[in-house]
Amino acid sequence: MNVSSAAVQACGLVKTHGQGQSRVHAVDEVDLEVPQGQMLAVMGPSGCGKSTLLHLLGGLERPTDGEVWVAGRRIDTLSERALARMRRRSVGFVFQAFHLVEELSAAENVELPALLAGRSRRQARRRASLLLDRVGLAARARHLPSQLSGGQRQRVAIARALVNDPLVVLADEPTGNLDTAATLEVLRIFEELRSAGQTFVIVTHDERVAATADRLVSMRDGMFVDDTRLAGSHPRGLGGLIGLEG
Amino acid sequence: MQDAVLAMLAKEPSHGYHLHARLRRSLGPLGESMNRGQIYVTLARLERAGLVVGEREDGLPERPERKVYALTPAGQQRVAAWLAEVGWPKPDLAEFHLKLAAAAAARLADPVELVAAQRRELLRRLREAQQAALAEPAGSGAGLLLEGVALRLRADLRWLDACERAWSKADDEIEGG
Numbered sequence: 001m002n003v004s005s006a007a008v009q010a011c012g013l014v015k016t017h018g019q020g021q022s023r024v025h026a027v028d029e030v031d032l033e034v035p036q037g038q039m040l041a042v043m044g045p046s047g048c049g050k051s052t053l054l055h056l057l058g059g060l061e062r063p064t065d066g067e068v069w070v071a072g073r074r075i076d077t078l079s080e081r082a083l084a085r086m087r088r089r090s091v092g093f094v095f096q097a098f099h100l101v102e103e104l105s106a107a108e109n110v111e112l113p114a115l116l117a118g119r120s121r122r123q124a125r126r127r128a129s130l131l132l133d134r135v136g137l138a139a140r141a142r143h144l145p146s147q148l149s150g151g152q153r154q155r156v157a158i159a160r161a162l163v164n165d166p167l168v169v170l171a172d173e174p175t176g177n178l179d180t181a182a183t184l185e186v187l188r189i190f191e192e193l194r195s196a197g198q199t200f201v202i203v204t205h206d207e208r209v210a211a212t213a214d215r216l217v218s219m220r221d222g223m224f225v226d227d228t229r230l231a232g233s234h235p236r237g238l239g240g241l242i243g244l245e246g
Numbered sequence: 247m248q249d250a251v252l253a254m255l256a257k258e259p260s261h262g263y264h265l266h267a268r269l270r271r272s273l274g275p276l277g278e279s280m281n282r283g284q285i286y287v288t289l290a291r292l293e294r295a296g297l298v299v300g301e302r303e304d305g306l307p308e309r310p311e312r313k314v315y316a317l318t319p320a321g322q323q324r325v326a327a328w329l330a331e332v333g334w335p336k337p338d339l340a341e342f343h344l345k346l347a348a349a350a351a352a353r354l355a356d357p358v359e360l361v362a363a364q365r366r367e368l369l370r371r372l373r374e375a376q377q378a379a380l381a382e383p384a385g386s387g388a389g390l391l392l393e394g395v396a397l398r399l400r401a402d403l404r405w406l407d408a409c410e411r412a413w414s415k416a417d418d419e420i421e422g423g
Contacts, residue, residue, distance in 0.1 A: 188380050207403045208396070211372040218362075228366045230373050239279035241375055241395050243335075 006069065007168045007199040008034040008057050013066035015052050015222075026052040027063070028222035034168070039190070039200040041210040044219035050203040051172055053219070057201060058091045058170045059083045071167050088117045092161030092169040096176035098153045100145040106156045107132060107141040114163045124163070131159035135189055151182025158189055162198075169193075171202040175209055187212055249328040251288050252297060252317065256325050259301075259316035262286050274388020275378045276395075289315055297321035337402065346413065357413040365406045372399040 015027040026049040034040050042050045055061040056068055059075050068076045071090050075083060093099075100109045107128050114124035132141050135155040145153050154174060161169050174190075175183040183206070190212050194200065202209060210216050211230065218226035254265055266285045270277045292298045298321050300313035317325065342364065346357040375395045382389035 184380075187376070191377065191380050207369065207372060207400050208376060211369055211376050213373075216366075216369060226362050226366075228369065230366075230370050237279050238276050238374060238378055241371060242273075242276050242391070 005035050006033045007036045007038075007071065008032070008201065009067075009069040010053075010057060011067045011069075013053070013056060013068065014064045015049070015056060015061065016064045025049075025222045027056065030066075030222070030224060032057075032217075032224075034199060034201060036167075036199050037197045038215060039194045039198075039202070039213045041213035041216045042201065042203045042219055043205060043207075043210050043216060045205070048219045049222040050219050054170050054172050054201060054203045057168075058093060059087050060093075088113060089164055090167045092164070092166035094154070094157050094161050094169060094171035094174045096173035098145070098150075098157045098177075100153055100156060100160075102145050105142050105144055106137060106148065106152075106159075109145070109156055110160045110163050113160060117164050127163055128159070131162055132156070134192075135159050136185070149182065150178050151185050154178060154182065154186055155189065158186070162193075168199040168201060171200065171204075173204055173206075174202065175204070175206050183208060247284075248288055248292060249324070251285065252292060252321055253325050253328060255298060255315060255317050256322070259314050261314055262289055265289075265315075272387055273391065274382060274386060276388060276391060289313075292321070297324055337398070339402075339405065343409075346409065350413070350416070356417075358410060358417065361406050361410045361413065365403060365410075368399050368403050368406065372396060372403070375399060 010030055010032040013027055013030040013032070014025065017024045017026055028049070030053060042053065044050050052061065056063050056076075057070075059068070059070070059078070063076050066076070067074055070086060073086070075086055078086060087093075100106075101112065104112065107125070110128035110131055111121075111124040114127055115121065119127070129138070129141065132138050135158055137152060137155055137159070140148060140152060145156070148156065154177075158169075158174075161171075175186055178186065187208060190200070190202075190209075194212065194214070200213070202213065204210055214229070214231040216226075216228045216230055217224050218228075250269070251265060254260070254268055260268075262285045263282060266280070266282045269280060269285070273280070289298060289300065293300055293315075297318055298315045299318055300315045303312055303314065346360060349355040349360060350357045375392050379389055379392035379396060382392065
């Protein structure tokens with residue numbers, strides 16, 4: 001198996017819930033390879049297994065069958081402890097409900113995973129201030145999550161996901177709780193990170209988020225039903241979008 | 247295009263290249279492929295229709311790029327009528343709808359596959375529109391236009407989802423009985 005260029009890879013991935021008659025295949029024999037620098041979006045109706053897939057790829061859940069590789073290393077057989085270390089170092093998570101620690105300021109929320117990964121207080125602080133600046137929140141670093149808007153909270157969560165320079169960012173409905181303006185802010189940040197070569201797997205049912213990706217996979221009943229490459233220039237050019245030509 | 251060029255002349259008589267520059271400014275990245283030749287072709291048609299007059303500047307040879315174009319009274323009326331008009335271009339949903347039905351009836355192609363191919367195409371367009379929109383500075387006119395393009399594409403994508411659900415169900419029913 002060639003794992004050299006893949007940031008994340010899954011082979012024959014299966015996840016079932018329940019027993020006997022009521023057994024449900026949330027993820028059913030999925031093969032997937034995400035090369036470094038690719039932004040992959042996974043779309044599908046609720047209950048199609050896309051969130052479960054994301055949890056399996058990030059080592060938040062273990063598969064019933066199959067293998068998961070992150071950064072060329074098989075992770076589904078790791079001990080709990082090694083798995084937690086892998087998540088801290090190689091994976092950044094962004095969730096629909098932000099999952100910030102309410103008692104900590106924006107800066108402290110971003111610093112936390114860096115401290116847990118063994119960085120010094122000074123390193124963590126420097127990195128957090130750099131990232132908060134990058135998501136346009138330098139002026140809000142001392143605010144508590146409750147003093148921030150939904151869009152600002154999600155931007156803090158994105159900064160937090162990036163603090164340990166993860167190989168891949170896994171995002172689960174990152175714009176699910178956001179209004180249009182906040183969604184555009186998040187898309188702008190994702191687009192910047194994508195052009196800078198950050199690898200992403202994003203689960204979404206927002207077609208705006210999906211359209212930011214290089215590649216789109218559609219999921220139904222635990223299986224991939226379509227795999228589309230969105231990147232690559234369009235022969236008609238932008239004028240074609242408003243019927244100026246052809 | 248003819249109406250838009252006429253309406254731009256309502257401000258003041260202009261050279262073709264000046265109109266071209268104004269159009270490009272309003273359309274931003276969407277107007278990049280527009281060339282001056284298209285403007286001159288449009289102006290020539292409008293002149294033949296008696297809606298504009300092109301006056302040659304003194305002492306210069308008769309070439310379209312030397313002419314200053316102005317609205318005639320008929321042209322002014324046409325601009326007023328265009329502004330009052332509420333016609334709206336119809337997206338061609340019926341054609342795609344009939345394509346799916348015909349493909350299914352004649353077993354020429356799987357409608358669900360046709361929907362998937364169409365969705366791929368629209369997503370590529372949405373990606374393009376969105377990237378261009380994100381690259382526009384806040385408050386740009388072209389950004390506003392791109393937002394409209396993206397909103398329409400999203401509406402069409404949702405309709406394709408509905409098409410997929412309906413045709414998948416039709417499939418299941420045929421297989422089931």
